[in-house]
Amino acid sequence: MELWKRIRQKLIGLIVFNILLWIINSFLYPLPVVFKVAFTVFTTGGFLILVLIDSFPVENWQGKRIFKNLILSLIYGTIFLGILWFYTSYYKFPGMFKMTIIVYTLLTILFLILIDLKPLKGKSGIRAINSMLFLFFIMGSGYTLMGWALPQFNPAYEIEKLKPKKFFIEEADEETILSVGGQVFKDYECFNCHDIEPGGIPKRGPALASVNIGDKEKIRESIVEPRKEIAKGYERETKTMPDYYGTQIEKNYLEALVRYLENIGKVRITTEKMPDGWWTDPKILREGYEIFEGIKNSDVACFSCHGKDGIPLMTEAANLRDTARMAALSDADLFKTVSEGRPDTPMAAWKDYLPNEEIWKVIAYINMFHHGGKAEAHKKGETLSPVAANQPVVPVIP
Amino acid sequence: MEFLEPLQFPIFGNRTAIWIIAQFHILFASFILGVPLFAVIAEYLYMRKGDYRYERLAKDIARVMAIAYSLTALSGGTFAFLLFALYPDFSYHILNKFSYLWILFYPGLVVVETILMYLYYFSWEPLKERKGIHLSIGILLNIVGILTLFNMDAIASYMNTPPRDLINPTLWENVYNYTWMPLNLHRLVGNITYGGYMVGMMGAFLYVWSENEEERAYYDWMGYIGNTIGVGAMIFLPVLGYIYAREFYRYAAELGTYMMSDRLSMYFEAQAIAVGLMFLASNYYIYLSMKRIEGAVRYVPIVRFGFIVVFFAACIWFIPRHYFATMVPEEWMYEGMTKADFLKTTELPSHLGFLALMKAKNTAAVLLLVVTLLNYIIYRIAVKKGRIEWGEIDFRSQYILIFLGFSDIWLMNLMGAVRTLVRKDYHVYLLLKDTTLEAYTPTLAYASSLTTAITFAFFSIFVFIVWLGLRFGKEKG
Numbered sequence: 001m002e003l004w005k006r007i008r009q010k011l012i013g014l015i016v017f018n019i020l021l022w023i024i025n026s027f028l029y030p031l032p033v034v035f036k037v038a039f040t041v042f043t044t045g046g047f048l049i050l051v052l053i054d055s056f057p058v059e060n061w062q063g064k065r066i067f068k069n070l071i072l073s074l075i076y077g078t079i080f081l082g083i084l085w086f087y088t089s090y091y092k093f094p095g096m097f098k099m100t101i102i103v104y105t106l107l108t109i110l111f112l113i114l115i116d117l118k119p120l121k122g123k124s125g126i127r128a129i130n131s132m133l134f135l136f137f138i139m140g141s142g143y144t145l146m147g148w149a150l151p152q153f154n155p156a157y158e159i160e161k162l163k164p165k166k167f168f169i170e171e172a173d174e175e176t177i178l179s180v181g182g183q184v185f186k187d188y189e190c191f192n193c194h195d196i197e198p199g200g201i202p203k204r205g206p207a208l209a210s211v212n213i214g215d216k217e218k219i220r221e222s223i224v225e226p227r228k229e230i231a232k233g234y235e236r237e238t239k240t241m242p243d244y245y246g247t248q249i250e251k252n253y254l255e256a257l258v259r260y261l262e263n264i265g266k267v268r269i270t271t272e273k274m275p276d277g278w279w280t281d282p283k284i285l286r287e288g289y290e291i292f293e294g295i296k297n298s299d300v301a302c303f304s305c306h307g308k309d310g311i312p313l314m315t316e317a318a319n320l321r322d323t324a325r326m327a328a329l330s331d332a333d334l335f336k337t338v339s340e341g342r343p344d345t346p347m348a349a350w351k352d353y354l355p356n357e358e359i360w361k362v363i364a365y366i367n368m369f370h371h372g373g374k375a376e377a378h379k380k381g382e383t384l385s386p387v388a389a390n391q392p393v394v395p396v397i398p
Numbered sequence: 399m400e401f402l403e404p405l406q407f408p409i410f411g412n413r414t415a416i417w418i419i420a421q422f423h424i425l426f427a428s429f430i431l432g433v434p435l436f437a438v439i440a441e442y443l444y445m446r447k448g449d450y451r452y453e454r455l456a457k458d459i460a461r462v463m464a465i466a467y468s469l470t471a472l473s474g475g476t477f478a479f480l481l482f483a484l485y486p487d488f489s490y491h492i493l494n495k496f497s498y499l500w501i502l503f504y505p506g507l508v509v510v511e512t513i514l515m516y517l518y519y520f521s522w523e524p525l526k527e528r529k530g531i532h533l534s535i536g537i538l539l540n541i542v543g544i545l546t547l548f549n550m551d552a553i554a555s556y557m558n559t560p561p562r563d564l565i566n567p568t569l570w571e572n573v574y575n576y577t578w579m580p581l582n583l584h585r586l587v588g589n590i591t592y593g594g595y596m597v598g599m600m601g602a603f604l605y606v607w608s609e610n611e612e613e614r615a616y617y618d619w620m621g622y623i624g625n626t627i628g629v630g631a632m633i634f635l636p637v638l639g640y641i642y643a644r645e646f647y648r649y650a651a652e653l654g655t656y657m658m659s660d661r662l663s664m665y666f667e668a669q670a671i672a673v674g675l676m677f678l679a680s681n682y683y684i685y686l687s688m689k690r691i692e693g694a695v696r697y698v699p700i701v702r703f704g705f706i707v708v709f710f711a712a713c714i715w716f717i718p719r720h721y722f723a724t725m726v727p728e729e730w731m732y733e734g735m736t737k738a739d740f741l742k743t744t745e746l747p748s749h750l751g752f753l754a755l756m757k758a759k760n761t762a763a764v765l766l767l768v769v770t771l772l773n774y775i776i777y778r779i780a781v782k783k784g785r786i787e788w789g790e791i792d793f794r795s796q797y798i799l800i801f802l803g804f805s806d807i808w809l810m811n812l813m814g815a816v817r818t819l820v821r822k823d824y825h826v827y828l829l830l831k832d833t834t835l836e837a838y839t840p841t842l843a844y845a846s847s848l849t850t851a852i853t854f855a856f857f858s859i860f861v862f863i864v865w866l867g868l869r870f871g872k873e874k875g
Contacts (some may be wrong), residue, residue, distance in 0.1 A: 013775075021768065022718050028637045029760035029767075039764060049700050050779065095743035096721040108709040112702065115682070119689070119792040122614075128606050135797055136857070139804045140850045146671060147846020150664045150745075154730060155724040158661075158838035162823060189828055204566075298725045299498065299652045304659045311748045313719065315756040341651075346644070348651030352828070370736060392748050 006051045070113060077109040169252045181260025182355075184253050188245065191352055196264050205241060206231045209264050217337040219258045223249075271339065271356060272332045278364050279377040285397045288365030291358055300353050302362065305346065309392035310369040316345050320369035322395050325385035327370070328382040334363050368395035405483045413836040414848065416477075417818075418833050421811050421852045423477045426470035427550075428585075428810070431543045432593025433459050436534035436627065445529050455620055457522060459597060462867040463518045467512070469859070476589055488825040488832075494752070495572050496553055507546045513574040514539040519522050546583050547589070555581045558817065559649045576649040580642040587638055590631040592806055594872060598624025599803030600864050602796040607869055615789035621799045628802065629680040629770060636673070636763045640756070644821070653827070657820050660725040661839045665816050667718050669809060674712025676805050677766045679798050681708055684773045686795040692784035704769045710766035719754040720745040723842065807856060811849040 018040050025031045025039060046078025084105055088098045123131055167180055185191065193204035202210075212230070213219055221228060224246035239256045249257065278284045287296075293308065304318035312319050320326065329337070341349035350359065367378045370387070373395045387393060407415040438457040444452035482489045493500055518535045525532040552573040559576040561567040583731050601621030608614040647654035654664060688694040721744040722731055732740035752758055821827040821836035831837075 006433070017771075017775075020631070021764070022808060024762075024767070025764060028478055028634070029764050031760050031764065033755065035757075035761055039768065043768060043772070048698070050776065053696055053700065092747060093750065094721075094745060097717065097746065097750075100717075104709070104713055108706070111678075111709075112705065115685070115702070115705070117794075120794045122605070122608075122793045131797075132606070132800070135800060136804075136854065140854055143668075143672070143805075143808050144846050144850045146845045147849075150667055150842055151721055151723045151731075152664070152841045152843055153661055153839075154728055155838050155841055158823075160834065162835050164836055187831065189831070275694060293457070294726045298660065299656070301655060301659070301725045304655050304719075307748065307751065311751065313751050313754065317614055346647035346651050346654060348647070348649075353652065354402070359673065 002119070010011070010047055010051055014044065017043060017047075040149060073109060073113045077106075080109075081105060099246075167252050167256070169255045172256075177256050177259050178263060180253065181258070182257035184249065184257040185260060186384070190248065193241070196261075202233075205234065213261060214259055216262055219261050220254070221258065223254065271335050274331050274360055274364065274378070275357075278360060280375040282362050282375075282397060284358075284364050284374055285395075287358075288361040288363070289395070289397055291354070291362045292365050297353065300350060302366075306366075307392075309394050311390070311392055312386075314346065315376060316348070320366055321387040321391075323370045324388050326367075327382045327384055331378070333380075334366075334378075335359060338363060365395065369393050404486055407484060409478075411836055412642075412834065416480060416484060417815065417848065418852060419473060419477045419480055421814060423470070424814060425807060425810065426466055426473055426853075427547075428589050428592050429466050429596060430463055430470050430515070431547055432538065432589035432591075433463050433596060434518075434540050434543060435590060436593045436597055437463070438540055440623075441529070441536060441584060443532055445533065445801045447805065451616060451619055454616070455597075455623065458600070458620075460519050460522070460866055462863055463601065464515070465863045466869050467515055469863075470511075471508075480550050485825070491552060491826060491830050494557070495570065498569060499549060499552065499573070503681060504546070504549050507542055507549060511539065511542045511546060514542060536871065544586065547585060548578075551581045551585060552578055554817070558821050559646070560826050560829050561816050562828075563647075577642060577645045577827055580638070580645045584635070584638045584642045587631050587634050591635060592810065594624050594626070594628025594631060595803045595806040596624070596860075598799040599860075600624070600626055600868070602799035602803075603861060603864050604798050604868060607865075609788055618746070618789045618791050625680060625683050625772070625799060625802065628806070629677075632676065632680070633770065636759075638760075647765040650827070653723065653820055656822065657816065659719060660817060661723060662816050663718060663720075664723040665819075665845065666813060668846065669813060670712075670716035670808050672805050674708075674766075674811075676802060677712065677770060678705070678708050679802055679805070681705065681770055681773050682817045683795055683798045683802070684770075684777050686798070687794045688780055689792055690787045690790045691780045692787075692841065694784055696781035697780060700776065701773060704773055707765055707769050711762040711769070714753065714758050714762040715766070717746075717753045717758075719751070725785070737857075768869055804853065804857065808849055808853045811852055812845065815845050815849070 021039055027038045031039075079101065084101065085098075088101060093101070114265055118367070169177060172180070187188060195203060196206040198378065206213075213222065224243075226241035226243055226245075246254070266274070290296040291300060292302045292306075294303065303313075305312065305314040306320050307313045307317075310321040318325070337347065339349060339351040339356075340355070341347045355360070368375060370384060371378075372385075372387075373393045375395075375397070404412065406412065410418070437459040440452045440456035440459070443455065444450065514535060518532070518539050521532055521535065552575075555577040556572050556575050561571045561575055598621050601619075605614060605617035605621060608617055643654060643657065646657065658666060681701075681704065685705075688697060688701070690755045720741075724731075727737060727744075729742055746754055818846055819839050822839065823832050824830060825832050
């Protein structure tokens with residue numbers, strides 16, 4: 001009867017706690033139902049122990065000597081470490097991860113051995129100051145060492161990018177000039193106001209591929225003296241284009257920008273359809289692979305969310321092996337998804353980083369994930385066999 | 399617009415100089431925003447329960463807050479002056495975009511806050527018979543403090559996520575950007591955590607300095623209250639951090655990947671390890687607190703099991719996707735082996751990829767939360783059955799409180815650096831470029847060393863303030 005009384009006393013607490021937990025697991029830290037049930041079982045077990053705990057003997061809290069339970073803890077610890085080693089080896093944990101888990105477990109065992117040491121007596125005066133200084137030293141050096149011990153990168157790679165490059169237009173070939181011009185366009189964020197893609201939309205300024213921007217002389221004048229002639233439709237714009245680019249951009253770079261802009265109208269890649277032959281072109285697929293894997297530009301590394309083998313590595317990332325979902329999309333849908341992103345999902349608009357042709361290249365590569373890793377043309381509504389949820393697909397570039 | 403050439407800060411360079419002063423300012427500012435919340439709650443509890451310890455706690459906190467206030471203003475002024483001298487183009491940009499907010503609203507709030515703060519502190523005795531009015535002043539002080547925080551968050555969040563695809567955005571559009579509200583929530587709850595741990599740390603210092611039983615009992619209680627509030631608020635920080643990070647992904651996924659998978663990923667690894675340690679330390683403190691309760695020894699087995707669960711959860715919490723600090727390994731990292739071999743030892747294979755996903759991380763977070771709450775419930779049950787002997791706590795617990803305060807400050811500094819570094823070489827992402835050669839992401843080794851140095855410096859000043867406010871006067875008296 002006594003036990004039943006104790007259960008009743010704690011039952012309301014258990015129910016309230018679990019309702020709260022269910023809410024937390026649904027909204028704050030969303031988890032699948034199986035996990036929620038597991039937590040309910042876990043907390044119910046905890047409460048049952050709390051009910052029974054009054055039957056446990058009450059002793060004085062004496063604290064232990066450090067070596068009292070050392071032998072026993074070492075035996076249990078060794079058995080546990082053995083099981084952990086077997087488990088991590090069986091599931092093929094990579095070396096670094098295995099090592100971290102083992103070191104962390106060793107620290108856990110050490111902590112559990114040390115936890116019941118005899119209470120420390122209070123300190124005062126110089127001894128208290130010394131112990132505080134020692135504590136500061138341990139905390140500070142511990143955190144700093146952690147910062148040094150974790151893997152590092154070489155900042156020189158980024159510093160190199162920040163250094164102003166020497167570039168002389170007379171000595172450069174056409175390809176370099178256009179590439180430098182494109183970079184200037186990006187560096188000075190001209191894209192904030194001007195869309196340069198075919199079919200682009202006008203922003204604060206005209207979409208440059210959709211209007212006649214004139215010859216080299218005219219383009220240069222529009223950059224250096226933008227207020228001399230205001231583009232049609234922008235006469236009432238209160239904040240016109242800044243007039244300092246003529247002095248800010250070094251003349252060789254300015255010339256490269258002019259040449260780049262002169263060429264954009266000549267690009268004949270649409271946003272509606274994959275260029276002919278690109279679905280299976282090995283060169284295109286190779287370049288798409290380099291964009292997807294972040295080799296070409298580490299800011300764009302599609303694999304970090306979608307997975308190298310198509311198994312998503314991030315919550316909410318699209319499963320590129322989902323044949324039904326992918327087959328329902330047209331070329332234009334695929335392009336729009338990469339270019340504009342998908343609202344309310346982590347999929348960003350990559351148009352600021354990838355020109356149209358690069359978007360098509362990466363789509364050509366992505367297409368292989370739902371074609372069993374093979375290079376095949378995509379067609380909306382095609383019939384494809386489904387891929388098992390945990391079956392990886394590694395595209396083979398022909 | 400022509401600007402004067404920026405000055406060059408000697409020895410440290412411009413970036414590090416701004417880094418140090420900004421961190422100092424935010425630590426003091428968070429302190430004077432976090433602890434008034436604490437003081438008002440304590441004063442309210444005194445009114446309700448009549449326990450004089452709450453009144454004394456509120457008063458003690460307010461005294462320290464009054465001293466810290468002038469240092470906040472001093473560091474804020476220095477920060478602003480340095481910003482104008484070292485980054486004139488950026489200062490002009492912000493003045494231009496947030497003119498009214500920066501020139502009128504913010505100084506206005508600071509003036510009102512200052513008046514209310516001193517009014518709250520100096521009206522304690524005159525209004526001791528009219529507690530309701532005094533408490534209202536405290537509540538008003540907190541409202542103005544929160545408004546000031548939201549105001550500055552507008553600029554901090556705008557720098558990372560300015561409105562895109564808007565022609566000439568209005569002031570409100572600049573303020574209400576993607577990450578403003580998530581940053582507000584994250585900082586607000588973060589400040590409560592910080593306030594709690596700071597009070598816990600004050601209690602610990604004063605416990606060590608105590609000379610009699612009565613003082614030790616009071617400061618033991620003070621440390622306990624501080625830790626309870628600190629860990630109670632910290633439970634919600636991971637989810638608020640997650641919401642904040644998710645907004646980065648929604649705004650521009652490249653910012654999210656730069657944080658979580660690229661050059662800032664190991665910063666998060668360090669954060670995960672430190673958070674795991676803090677949860678463990680908080681639970682250990684509850685455990686040590688139980689030791690001073692008669693008959694509580696019977697709960698030892700369940701608390702020990704709880705420790706194992708905390709370790710297990712922390713282990714899942716900090717398992718990264720890969721053990722290299724870039725999106726794709728740099729060549730020097732795998733010198734002497736092939737890239738494939740390097741990846742085999744440093745990257746989670748697909749079948750274990752779930753360990754790095756939110757499902758696993760959420761499970762770990764909930765485990766940390768459940769165990770901490772269960773331990774606290776057990777503590778309360780033990781209190782009902784036995785008597786607490788305040789002042790008799792194991793001396794180790796005071797070291798734990800100081801460790802928690804130190805870790806909290808260290809983490810605030812490191813994560814503050816992440817918030818700034820995430821936009822790479824931009825002052826305002828994709829709108830205003832930082833064209834200096836210092837605009838690269840520093841290594842974690844550098845950032846952690848600087849963070850430790852700043853934490854030490856702040857710690858020294860904080861100890862001095864506590865001594866000056868709560869010890870020096872009494873010694874003389």
